[in-house]
Structures are given as C-alpha cells and as structure tokens.
Amino acid sequence: MPRKFSEFKDTLWYATAPQAPDTAPLQGEVKADVCIVGAGYSGLTTALELARQGVSVVLLEREEIGFGGSGRNAGHCTPTFTHYSLPELRKVLGAPWAERLIQRQTRANDKVGAMIARYDIDCEWEQNGYVQGALFPSHLKTLQGHMAAYNAVGARTRMLDRDEVRAVTGSSRFYGGWFHEEAGGLNALAYSRGLGRAVIAEGGRIFTGSGVTGCTRENRAWVVRTPQGSVRAEKVIYTTGAYTVAGWPKLDQSFRIMRVFVAATQPLSQASQAVVLPRRTTIQDGRGDIYVYKYNRENRIVASMFPMGARGQDPAFTRQVLSDRLRWLHPDLREDLRWEFFWYGELDMQRRTVPRLYGLAPGVVAMTGLSGRGVPTGSMIGGILSDWAMGVAEKDLDLKLEPLSRQPLYMSIAPQMALRGYRLRDNLRARRQGAPLPPHA
Incomplete structure (x- = not known):
C-alpha cells in the first residue's frame, strides 16, 4: 500500500x-x-x-x-550536522570521507547564497545567523567544543556571554550561547x-x-x-x-519515518519583534528535545518541535505548548499568540x-x-x-x-525514545545546577 x-x-x-x-x-x-x-x-x-x-x-x-x-x-539553513559532533562524525565515517563531507557541509551556505543570487530566487533569504542557547551552565562547555571544532574547519562561529545572547535573541533565559554567523533562513x-x-x-x-x-x-x-x-x-x-x-x-x-511539526504565528507587532529575536536570528533553545524558531518575511514566528505524547497530536494542547515555551523564553512578550499555520513533515531516519x-x-x-x-x-x-x-x-x-x-525494526521507535532520553537528561542537569525548567519540560 x-x-x-x-x-x-x-x-x-x-x-x-x-x-x-x-x-x-x-x-x-x-x-x-x-x-x-x-x-x-x-x-x-x-x-x-x-x-x-x-x-x-x-x-x-x-x-x-x-x-x-x-x-x-x-526554512532553517544552518551549515552544521545535527546528529553528530565533528569528532564523532570522524569516528563514524573515517578518513577521507569525514573531512570531505565536513568541508561540503560547512560551506553549504556559500552555495545556497550563490544560487539564490545567480538565479534571482525570491525565497525570503536572510543570513542573520543561528544561536544555540545554553539553558543550564554545564551546556556552555559543550557549545565551546562545537565552536572550536567548527572554527578549526573554517566556519565563522563564536560564543556569546549572557548579556550578548540576550541582546541577540531577546531572551534572558540563557546562560550564554553559540553563534554561527553564516547561518540563514528562507521560505522552503x-x-x-x-x-x-x-x-x-x-x-x-x-x-x-x-x-x-x-x-x-x-x-x-x-x-x-x-x-x-x-x-x-x-x-x-x-x-x-x-x-x-x-x-x-x-x-x-x-x-524509518519520523514526523516533525512546524507552526507559524500571526505577523507580530513591532513591539513584539523588539523583544523576540530583535536581530532576526534563528534560535534553537539548546535542549535535546528541541524548540527552534525564526521569523519569515511577514514577521511571523515559525517554530518547530517533534511530536511527543499529546504534543503534536492534540492541536489545542500543541499550540499551548508552543505559546508557553515562547513566552517563557521571552517574558517581555505581551502580544497574544495565534498559531495560524500548523503542518507536519516526514524525516528519513536511520x-x-x-x-x-x-x-x-x-x-x-x-x-x-x-x-x-x-x-x-x-x-x-x-x-x-x-x-x-x-x-x-x-x-x-x-x-x-x-x-x-x-x-532495523527498532528504528521505528528509537528516535522517539532518544528524544525522551534527551528530555530526561536535560531536566536532571538543570535541576542539579539550579536552572529553571521550561513549561511542559
């Protein structure tokens, strides 16, 4: 069938x-x-x-x-790898394949920008960078490792302290963050x-x-x-x-198929834009069970997460989770949120x-x-x-x-189990380090 x-x-x-x-x-x-x-x-x-x-x-x-x-x-265009750090990728792929793929991937946005310019593609291309935040102190060490590894192969990234990450993202929740200045976003x-x-x-x-x-x-x-x-x-x-x-x-x-959902708000007011991503970066909140968001051309927040339990299955509850997380990350946001678009996609997981x-x-x-x-x-x-x-x-x-x-058959459930494991791990680390947990964590 x-x-x-x-x-x-x-x-x-x-x-x-x-x-x-x-x-x-x-x-x-x-x-x-x-x-x-x-x-x-x-x-x-x-x-x-x-x-x-x-x-x-x-x-x-x-x-x-x-x-x-x-x-x-x-619509995120971040020229990194999601499932492996660069040292892990080198172990998985070995020489010379890892270095070849790393070079291709880390320079991918050069190619994206060049094709958009050459063929005059109207696709909302903005290259305002990507931030991965740290919601508990020990995560900063991991992000510093990412910075060192990616910069060593020619990427332009740097660490942000607490004041800098707030200036870039508008959020006071992060202890710091990793900023990849070559990242961008577009209309997919x-x-x-x-x-x-x-x-x-x-x-x-x-x-x-x-x-x-x-x-x-x-x-x-x-x-x-x-x-x-x-x-x-x-x-x-x-x-x-x-x-x-x-x-x-x-x-x-x-x-094996794994689903992801994406949602978009109404166009936000100028007052909201001043406190949520004032520099129009893409942001990932840093948790293994990710929450990632950016603006589109109409100034809508476009956010994505993976389904888990009722999240992603119950539309009203899912919209509440998205709103609660965004408001928690940006306490100065006063505008009522309406998630006017909601859709799913499928990933080919291995x-x-x-x-x-x-x-x-x-x-x-x-x-x-x-x-x-x-x-x-x-x-x-x-x-x-x-x-x-x-x-x-x-x-x-x-x-x-x-x-x-x-x-193998276990890949039908392994990605979901991994997400639950990431959530438990991050919750335990945050509690041990005295960091607050986001709603619905």
Missing part, C-alpha cells in the same frame, strides 16, 4: 511562495544522459549542476516540485520552486505528476517508467528520501543518520539521510551526485558508495 504523507497545502510556505514553474506529466518516451527521481533540493541541485555542464537531464517528480521535505521544512518551498525554474532555464526538463513505477535495464540503457511515459538514460539517481514510493525495490526500507549514497546497480544510485539539516545538505549534495554522474572515480567522491541496507 502506498505511503500516506501529511497534507502539503497546510504549510505557510504553500500559502506564501511564488508560483511554481509550468510543468506537466511525462508523456511517451524521452531520452537523457541522466534521469533524476525526486524534485526536492537534492534532485534539483543535481539537475542544475549537470545541466550547467551541458548534460541532458530529465527530473521526474510524483507530485509537484518541493512536495516532500524541501517544501515542508521550517519558494527556494525549491526557484531551483526548479533555474533547472529549466539551464535546459533541464522537469516532469511533475510522474511517479516512477519501475526501472529496468534494456540494451545498455536504463528505462525509468512512469504511468504515461518513460525515460531512457545512461544513469539514474534517486533523491526521494522520506517521500520514496516504489521506484526501486526495497529503497523505501532503507529508512541508525546512522548522515547523508548516504547507495549503489543500487551499475549506473544507478540513491541518496538518503538529510534529516534535520535539509536546506544546506540538500543544496550541497547536488555537487556530489553530479560528480558521480560525470564519472568521478568512486574513491574520489565526497560520499562513500555503499550497498543498500534495510533499517
């Missing part, structure tokens, strides 16, 4: 993004050097990289451009649609409403089939992530959630594992996938090619 994904048209981005470029379903057979499946950030940037080099590219999408995580995410769907227009401008072909039903080898070419047509190509790249439906056997078993490059067959690869840093990671991954398509030797790629693997 096909997976049922959360409603796409509920998102703030769907209500505010510029119109999508004109596309249509694939009819009949077409030929290309490379066929890409999935029109999210990864597929779009791969297509763009290849089209700019004169490669004939066809991009197939079951729904519409940005339908998956690339149109639903909260507007960016996707802008990349789509760029692909078409460079000569790439995009067919929407064209879900892939199969891919077979015929006469030294791959034939990728859709309900009303097919693409005959030398190479095929799957970039469907958590929104994978059929297309290749067992690809949808290489991850036991080792970093970008993964799977060799499916000679001339066919798939990529998954962007969860949590989709904007910068999806934007930089196109360079790696296009390198593969252009024939760069496997040993010289910036991701290691590995066989497709099935995720």
